[in-house]
Amino acid sequence: MKEPKNPDFNQVYCPLPLPYKEKIVLSHGSGGRMTKDLIDSIFNQHFSNPMLDKQNDFADFMVEAKTRIVISTDAHIVSPLFFPGGDIGRLAVAGSVNDTAMSGAQPKFLTATFILEEGFNLKDLEKIANSMAETAQEAGIEIIAADTKVAEKGKADQIFISTTAIGIASPDLIIGGECAQPGDVLIISGSIGDHGIAILAARNQLGFRTTIQSDVAPLNHLIQAVLETAPNIHVLRDPTRGGLATTLNEIAAQSQVNFLLEEDKIPVKKEVQAACELLGFDPLYVANEGKVLIILPEIQSEAALKALKKHPFGREATLIGKVTPMQGSPRVRMHTSIGGTRIVDMLSGEMLPRIC
C-alpha cells in the first residue's frame, strides 16, 4: 500500500443545522424532545392557562367547590391496526383511561371520534368497536358520545381515533408530575418495552419475528388498589411514547429533582432485550401501553409493591430507583449493570434501527 499523504486535520467540514423549523417530520411524533419542543413552541404558546401549564397528561377542576373532575384527551394512530396483544380500539380506550387514572381519579366516561378512510373494511371497524366495548367494560367505564367522519381515499391512513376520558377524583388527592420529592422511591409496575417491540415485529419491516405481546391494558383498577394501601403517592405516569426514560426526564423537569436508577432492577423481558440489541434500541426509550411509574415516599413502597403484585397487571412490579435533590439541572442518572454511572437522556427524535 502506498504511503498516504496525511490529510490536514485542522480543516473542518460541517453541515448546516437541520431545517425542522418549517415542517412536521415523523420525529415530532416520537414522544421525545422534538415532540416536547413542538408542543411548547406552538400549542402551549397559544393555549396557555394554569391547568394546561402544569404539563400533566390530564387536567382537573372543581365543580361547585366539592366535586373534582379530571379530563384527558388523546389521539391514536397505530400501524398495524391489529397487533399481538391488542388493536387500535383497545389502545384508544386504555390510553385515555390511563391518562385520567394517572391523576388518581376514577375514570367514568369516554367520548370517541373516528376518522375513517374511504374503503376501510367494515369487518375491521366492527372488530375495533367490539374491542373498545370490551376494554371499556374491563375498565368499568361507558362510552357516552362519539362522532364519525369519512375522509377520501388516501387522505387518512385507514382509521384515526381520538378519545376524551372524564373521571372523578377526591379533592384531597394531590398527584402530579410536579410532586416528586427527594427521598421518594420509584416503582415500575412491570417489564418495559413490550408494546413498542410487539408493534415493530408486527409491522414486519425489519425482518424479525417474536412472541412478544403488547402490554396494552387499562390500569385504573390497579392504581386504585395501590392507592388504598399507599395513599401518599406523589406521581403516577404511564411511560408511553418515548419510553420510561422520556417520562422520567419530563417529571424531573416538572418536579425540579434528580433521579437515580439501578439498571439491574429495571425489568426487561429477554426477548425485548434481544430485539432491542438487534435493532440498536435502548429498552428505556421503547413505548409501553400497560405500565405505570409510581413515585412515592419510601415508607409506603413495600405496601405499594404488595398491592401491585396481587394484581394481574402488576405481578412484576419492582423498585427501580430513587429521587435525589437536584444539582444543577434536572437529570436522570443510572447505575449501570457493571457499576458505572451514566445519564439517561430524553429521546431526541425518532428511534431508528442502526447498524453501527
Place this chain on the structure above:
Amino acid sequence: MLEKFRTKDQVIRILAEIKKITTQPWRIMEICGGQTHAIMQYGLYELLPAEIELIHGPGCPVCVTSLELVDKAVAIASMENVIFTSYGDMLRVPGSNQDLFSVKASGGDVRVVYSSLEALRIAERNPDKEVVFFGIGFETTAPANAISIIKAQERGINNYSMLVSHVLVPPAMHAILGSPSNRVQGFLAAGHVCAIMGYEEYEPIAQKYQVPVVVTGFEPLDLVLGIMETVKMLENNEVRVVNAYTRAVTRSGNLVAQEIIQNVFEICDRQWRGIGTIPSSGWRLKPRFQEFDAEWRFNVHNIHTHESEVCISGLILQGLKKPTDCPAFSITCTPQNPLGATMVSSEGACSAYYHYARD
C-alpha cells in the same frame, strides 16, 4: 454462556487488575464508534484509572460519509420514481440543505431496511421503480452490502443500484498515527471489522508506529479485557497485535467474506467528512458492476456542498479534542440541532457524550 461476558464481578476484577498494572498515563484510541457508544453507555470510562485516557477515533461510518455523498443521496431520493433505501443510521445525517428524513417528510419514498437483501427484494417487488440502496459502512458491512450486488446480477434485477461509501480502517490508522499531532499510544482494533478482515494487516502498522494493538469485542468484559491487554503491553514496552476477541476473530479473518468483497469492490480514495481525503481508504464498485453504481446511473452533478466553521468534528475524530472541549457542545450543538457529523450519529463521540455524560 454469552451473559458471562456482561457480569459485573468479572468486569470489576479486570478493572482492579488494570488499576494495579497502570503506573503512568496512557492514551488509547478505540477506533470503533460502537465501542465508544458501549463504553459511554456502561459508564465504563469513569471506572478506569484516571491515568488511562480513551481517545475516540473516526470509526463511525455515518459520521465520516462525505457531505457530497449525503447530498447526492438526498438528490437521488428526491427524484420521482425512486425508492431510496438505507440503514436507519443515515436518515438523520445532515446534508448541505437537508437530510433524508426531510426528503421523506416532503413526500420522497425513503425506507429504512435492515439488510441490503431487503432492498433488493423491494426492487423485485417494484419493477417499475428505481430502487437505490445507500451502501455505507466499514469492512464489517461490506460483504452484507456486496451480496445484494452479486444477487442482483445473478437474478437480472435491473432496477437496483447502490450508492457506495465504504471506508477502511487501516488507512485511517496510518493517517492518525502518522500525523505530527498524534497522541495515540495504544489501539483497540474493532472486533467485528477484524472478524471479517482478520488482523494480519495491523501487524506492520503496529511495528511502523510502535503502537500495540488489541482486537477487542463489544461486551463490557471484552472492552476491559482489551484495555487491560493494551496497558500490559504499554507498561512492558511491547509492541504486538493481540487478539482479545478470540471467540469471533481469527488472524486471517473470514476468507469467504473477503472473497465476496473482492468480487464486488475495489480500492479507491475516499473523502472522510470532518477529516479530508485519505488516499486508498475506501471501496467502490468494480467496473463490471458499473450499471449497479447509483452515482453512474443517476449522474448527479452540480452538487455544491456548504461547510460551516463552528464544528470541531475533525479534531474530535482525530482524538485531539474531546466533545466537552467544544464551545458549541450541548449549547448550540445538540442531537436535534447538530453542527457536525459526530453529534448526529448515535455512535459519534459527541452524541455519546451528550446522551450519557454531558455533566
Place this chain on the structure above:
Amino acid sequence: MCLGIPGKIIQTYEQEKTRMGKVDFNGVELEVCLEATPEACAGDYVIVHAGFAISVLSESEAQETLQILEELDRIQQNQIREE
C-alpha cells in the same frame, strides 16, 4: 461501527439460490444471510450484522477466555490472601 449480535441458527435453507438461516436471539427470530459462513449449520452460534452472519462463534474460544478470567481471579484472590 459494527452492531453485531450473537444468535443461534435454528434452521438453514435456500432462498433464491442464497444460503439463509433462521437465527434465534433469545426468543427473537431473524432471517439471516449465511453466504459468508458456509460452514455454519443448525445449532451453531453466529455473529449477525445488518442481517448477515459475519463469523461463527467459537464456543471453545469463549470457554477459554472465561477460563483465563477464572485463572486471573484465582491469582488475585491468592494475592489478597498473601497480603
